[in-house]
């Protein structure tokens with residue numbers, strides 16, 4: 001049992017100062033300290049207490065696009081990014097990740113992805129994944145992607161399938177539609193999200209396929225979940241229109257240079273909300289562990305960086321500095337991805353929800369991080385580390 005006192009709770013709604021009683025991995029009670037039910041003596045003796053001293057307490061961040069195995073490999077074997085260790089997530093306030101394969105679905109595969117997800121789970125993180133990768137035919141463990149989604153519990157949908165990108169396998173419209181149908185039907189069978197998480201490249205075809213799918217098929221709009229849509233301004237405008245039609249769109253918190261034809265995730269969210277599009281149909285992810293290559297006109301990599309989950313709290317900080325209320329800024333990092341991914345108990349602070357909590361210090365950094373009732377970070381320091389992380 002764990003009692004948190006003096007937490008300024010954003011659930012994401014602002015609830016003011018609250019106390020929370022956590023039992024096991026669940027928030028058992030939340031309310032004013034004066035209303036705290038008296039615990040039976042046997043429980044009181046095993047309850048530890050943390051006084052958060054009025055710090056802002058938010059739901060743990062849900063990072064729904066992470067190359068947990070390490071991505072990359074686009075400019076030679078030395079550019080394969082190593083697997084992302086536990087504290088790269090926990091110190092960044094991320095309590096749930098969705099792992100995926102990208103460009104390199106040859107030297108990385110579903111076995112490696114699942115093993116990495118299981119490893120992160122053993123270390124205390126909430127970890128899930130997508131089936132497949134950039135290319136069709138998808139790499140699968142069973143005889144079909146529907147089989148993978150139905151039989152392999154951690155896999156929530158298909159992704160990141162690349163379209164409108166020179167690195168894609170140039171899937172036909174029919175192939176994309178077939179995969180969306182597989183994801184949707186597997187979602188029906190299992191109660192999982194059943195979404196098709198689409199990597200969008202810089203290609204001028206943009207979101208053509210998704211618009212056509214909404215017009216020509218019976219597949220619900222929510223199944224189509226395009227990501228990186230802030231990488232080009234025109235692509236972003238297409239994505240906002242699709243969000244109005246029922247798709248949930250994902251912004252990537254990558255660095256954006258001055259004068260670049262792209263929006264930062266912070267600017268994208270501000271523009272999205274100002275447009276009046278549905279506030280619950282936008283999420284922000286980090287692309288952690290993925291390579292951030294810049295290509296020259298011949299398609300060769302000219303420079304390279306690696307995505308990090310820390311970009312999420314940085315984006316949140318930028319939004320707050322721009323004057324956005326925390327309760328408005330939080331859902332794309334918490335409640336929205338949890339709803340899209342059909343992860344009950346995640347992304348919200350309420351009685352009965354998972355005890356996945358982050359206390360922010362005055363600078364907006366993660367001061368305390370609790371995952372499933374276990375304390376991972378205190379005073380900004382990792383108390384738990386990944387198996388091969390040295391102190």
Ligand SMILES: [Zn+2]
Pocket residue numbers: 102160199200228
């Ligand atoms: Zn991608």
